[in-house]
Amino acid sequence: MKNVLIFFLMLWLLFPQLAHAQKNLPGVISPGEIWKDDRGQHIQAHGGGIIKIKNLYYWYGEERREGLDTNFRYVSCYSSADLTNWKHLGDALKLSKPDTVLGKWVLERPKVYYNHRTKKYVMYMHVDGSVRNFKSNEPTVTGGYSYARVGVAVSDLPEGPFKFIRTFRPLNRESRDIGQFVDDDGQAYLIFESRPTKGFFIAKLSDDFLDVKEETCFIQAPLEGGAIVHYKGLYYVIGSELTGWRPNPNKFATAKSLSGPWSEFLDFAPSETNTYSSQSTMMIKISGSKKTTVIYMGDQWKPKTQWDSRYLWMPLEIGDGKLWLPKPAPFKINVKTGESKVFTN
Numbered sequence: 001m002k003n004v005l006i007f008f009l010m011l012w013l014l015f016p017q018l019a020h021a022q023k024n025l026p027g028v029i030s031p032g033e034i035w036k037d038d039r040g041q042h043i044q045a046h047g048g049g050i051i052k053i054k055n056l057y058y059w060y061g062e063e064r065r066e067g068l069d070t071n072f073r074y075v076s077c078y079s080s081a082d083l084t085n086w087k088h089l090g091d092a093l094k095l096s097k098p099d100t101v102l103g104k105w106v107l108e109r110p111k112v113y114y115n116h117r118t119k120k121y122v123m124y125m126h127v128d129g130s131v132r133n134f135k136s137n138e139p140t141v142t143g144g145y146s147y148a149r150v151g152v153a154v155s156d157l158p159e160g161p162f163k164f165i166r167t168f169r170p171l172n173r174e175s176r177d178i179g180q181f182v183d184d185d186g187q188a189y190l191i192f193e194s195r196p197t198k199g200f201f202i203a204k205l206s207d208d209f210l211d212v213k214e215e216t217c218f219i220q221a222p223l224e225g226g227a228i229v230h231y232k233g234l235y236y237v238i239g240s241e242l243t244g245w246r247p248n249p250n251k252f253a254t255a256k257s258l259s260g261p262w263s264e265f266l267d268f269a270p271s272e273t274n275t276y277s278s279q280s281t282m283m284i285k286i287s288g289s290k291k292t293t294v295i296y297m298g299d300q301w302k303p304k305t306q307w308d309s310r311y312l313w314m315p316l317e318i319g320d321g322k323l324w325l326p327k328p329a330p331f332k333i334n335v336k337t338g339e340s341k342v343f344t345n
């Protein structure tokens with residue numbers, strides 16, 4: 001095995017034009033390829049979120065492996081010291097249908113926050129399905145997305161098991177796609193899309209993170225898959241248009257304060273690529289000893305074979321109010337120095 005690795009390493013050193021072969025090398029993240037965990041299985045953490053606790057990153061996401069018990073919805077958890085090699089820690093949450101949801105239901109885009117005061121891990125998730133139509137007493141079926149709530153679950157350990165607490169509508173609003181943001185001062189925010197008002201909210205979590213307590217900003221833009229990063233004095237928000245599982249040209253805006261005012265939304269990738277067939281999920285900031293790198297985390301959905309959906313991660317070009325997603329290519333990230341190296345042809 002070792003000899004094989006050395007052989008590939010030699011090839012790469014001698015023939016840089018073979019950069020595309022990088023995807024087969026350890027330590028390299030290959031956007032859009034099958035990404036294997038420590039068991040050799042495709043990582044199942046779709047629509048996910050990442051937190052760092054001490055020296056370990058935890059990646060949570062929708063578990064969509066084949067053969068799951070369809071009576072439940074699952075959130076998986078993986079850990080990594082380098083953002084590249086991921087250890088499968090199992091199902092952090094196995095949820096049966098909350099009583100108040102009707103019809104076919106979904107659990108999407110789980111995000112976990114660590115609360116330093118309570119020492120608890122708090123998971124938010126988008127729970128959706130049908131609701132009763134009071135006029136006819138029949139379940140309302142609008143694509144199964146009329147329940148429009150967040151669910152909350154808690155755990156003492158990062159890998160779970162998370163105990164489900166409740167579902168609710170944050171700020172009494174319909175809530176579909178959610179995103180998480182923790183500012184440099186430790187304040188935690190939930191980003192949630194609210195269709196009736198055609199935009200999305202940035203809202204502060206309560207001190208124990210179990211509730212959504214205060215609106216920070218409502219951004220009037222019909223976008224979902226919201227994610228935020230704070231970089232060199234500016235906030236950058238990204239989101240995708242409302243086209244279901246189909247990719248579209250995702251957009252970004254900036255503001256000096258989370259409460260706005262936000263700039264106009266612009267594309268951050270060539271529009272004809274539909275964000276390289278991906279949808280925004282999160283941005284991870286790696287503040288290293290030499291550099292700060294921000295990685296775009298997008299999902300490449302395969303609605304008919306969701307277990308095979310892929311991840312498009314890529315270091316972003318960011319700064320001075322500009323944001324750009326370079327053409328995806330294999331890359332390495334050094335989480336200690338913050339430096340990345342992209343292997344372009």
Ligand code: DGJ
Pocket residue numbers: 047108109177224225243244245279
């Ligand atoms: C787009 C959302 O971002 C996904 O999380 C999912 O809800 C799909 N729509 C469902 O069509």
